[in-house]
Amino acid sequence: MPVYLDHAATTSLHPAALAAMTDALVRTGNPSSLHGAGRRARRLVEESRESLARAAGAHPSELIFTSGGTEADNLAVKGLYWQRRAESPERTRILCSTVEHHAVLDTVEWLERHEGAEVTWIPVDGSGVVDLDVLARELAREPQRIALVTIMWANNEVGSLQPLRQVVELAGAVGVPVHSDAVQAFGAVPLDFASSGLAAMSVSGHKIGGPVGIGALFLRRDVKLVPVQHGGGQERDVRSGTLDTASIAGFAAAAEACAASLTEESVRLAALRDRLIEGVLQAVPGAVLRGSPGSGRLPGNAHFTFPGCEGDSLLFLLDMAGVESSTGSACTAGVPRPSHVLLAMGLDEETARGAQRFTLGHASTADDVETLLRVLPAAYAQASKAGMAGHESSIQTAGTVGRRAES
The missing domain is CATH 3.40.640.10 (Type I PLP-dependent aspartate aminotransferase-like (Major domain))
Structure with missing residues (x-):
């Protein structure tokens, strides 16, 4: 499963x-x-x-x-x-x-x-x-x-x-x-x-x-x-x-x-999230947690950028290993362009393309987190060997982000 x-x-x-x-x-x-x-x-x-x-x-x-x-x-x-x-x-x-x-x-x-x-x-x-x-x-x-x-x-x-x-x-x-x-x-x-x-x-x-x-x-x-x-x-x-x-x-x-169950579930998910964050940063020392720390973020959200690899490559390798994650919003999944959110936060395109989002919910367990931490190092190593795909972001997207950044 x-x-x-x-x-x-x-x-x-x-x-x-x-x-x-x-x-x-x-x-x-x-x-x-x-x-x-x-x-x-x-x-x-x-x-x-x-x-x-x-x-x-x-x-x-x-x-x-x-x-x-x-x-x-x-x-x-x-x-x-x-x-x-x-x-x-x-x-x-x-x-x-x-x-x-x-x-x-x-x-x-x-x-x-x-x-x-x-x-x-x-x-x-x-x-x-x-x-x-x-x-x-x-x-x-x-x-x-x-x-x-x-x-x-x-x-x-x-x-x-x-x-x-x-x-x-x-x-x-x-x-x-x-x-x-x-x-x-x-x-x-x-x-x-x-x-x-x-x-x-x-x-x-x-x-x-x-x-x-x-x-x-x-x-x-x-x-x-x-x-x-x-x-x-x-x-x-x-x-x-x-x-x-x-x-x-x-x-x-x-x-x-x-x-x-909002209070209890928030505490439970935050604990799972913190374990996930700790484990990912240990498993991949170059990984960087994005977003606000601690209580400043949603209890079930852990978002990282992984250096030297495509987020899509890491996603598919994790999927093959039995872990389903995402590179960002599902509404733009599959579109070869960096996240407008990460670009707005000041990241360059290459860094933003290494994004991976892990989000927890009411069905999530501690075993889910440990499974991710077990398969992540090998998946990341293989994705890193593939390197960056080098595709260009769409001009339209870059222009849109640029206009927002200049405003």
């Missing part, structure tokens, strides 16, 4: 989620229908909404179901931009960190190309943490023209937690709403949407033991946004579409399970 160390990409279905989905799948009923079957489906949806809201520290009316984190990010960023610009045409500025997931980055860049947005890229330090001084300076510059700020809660590649409280305080002082992609943070660290001050927050089901294809946008009740898609007017008329009752039930069950 392979050792799975890519829980940041997707994690295994939690038993509670599987049970909830199985029960819901054998029932019939559209939650928008008025007959008995429809009302039963609606009741399950609303009970699930309440459970998810509790897990995120939100009011049930603030939760809008989506097909996943990517849709939630698109709905928040586009919807807020269009709404704020409609209220005041001069609001065309978007402040965005350079290390966002592509669900946010590509959305922001689309708005820049097609909707007249003026994007200011907020840089990060060597650990991938946003520069608050630059953010404060940009917020002070023509704040009346800023549509929104979007900063992730935790980075999906290197695991660094962002200073969201300070970000929200800075933006709130000049009346600018903040959206946060919390897909990696939800279920891993304590979240409280109500006290966060965020205008909007995106989460996803399959990162916490729920099914793929379900997510949510938490949207403060006093915040309006323009819908991205139109139809039957479901979800506060913000996100039309027939609700997936079974997936919603599974998502809620997984969230309940995570919330019930």
Whole structure:
């Protein structure tokens, strides 16, 4: 049985989620229908909404179901931009960190190309943490023209937690709403949407033991946004579409399970992570841990760069040895280019191409970590012999990263 160390990409279905989905799948009923079957489906949806809201520290009316984190990010960023610009045409500025997931980055860049947005890229330090001084300076510059700020809660590649409280305080002082992609943070660290001050927050089901294809946008009740898609007017008329009752039930069950064991599980995963980090640095002395140390990173994340080898080569060799890892975000896996996150952190392309991410989840064990440490030295030695492939990054990617770095 392979050792799975890519829980940041997707994690295994939690038993509670599987049970909830199985029960819901054998029932019939559209939650928008008025007959008995429809009302039963609606009741399950609303009970699930309440459970998810509790897990995120939100009011049930603030939760809008989506097909996943990517849709939630698109709905928040586009919807807020269009709404704020409609209220005041001069609001065309978007402040965005350079290390966002592509669900946010590509959305922001689309708005820049097609909707007249003026994007200011907020840089990060060597650990991938946003520069608050630059953010404060940009917020002070023509704040009346800023549509929104979007900063992730935790980075999906290197695991660094962002200073969201300070970000929200800075933006709130000049009346600018903040959206946060919390897909990696939800279920891993304590979240409280109500006290966060965020205008909007995106989460996803399959990162916490729920099914793929379900997510949510938490949207403060006093915040309006323009819908991205139109139809039957479901979800506060913000996100039309027939609700997936079974997936919603599974998502809620997984969230309940995570919330019930969050403290204990965070401690357990952090201990496994620390053992993994210690062992990797001993097994490969040249390896470098990337991201914030200790409590400044997600409890299940360990990200390294390995000198003198391609990350893809190491990944495949580890896979052959029975350990499944990644080189970064699964949404860009297989694309021969260095991570935009690592480049934004100041790494050169050759160093960034030696990346490997090991992420732990609810099914991870101490044996998983020890298996990795046992097979890693030989895999690294073989990958090092192959050396760097020498392929060139795409001009488009380099240009994009360059523009963000210069902003």
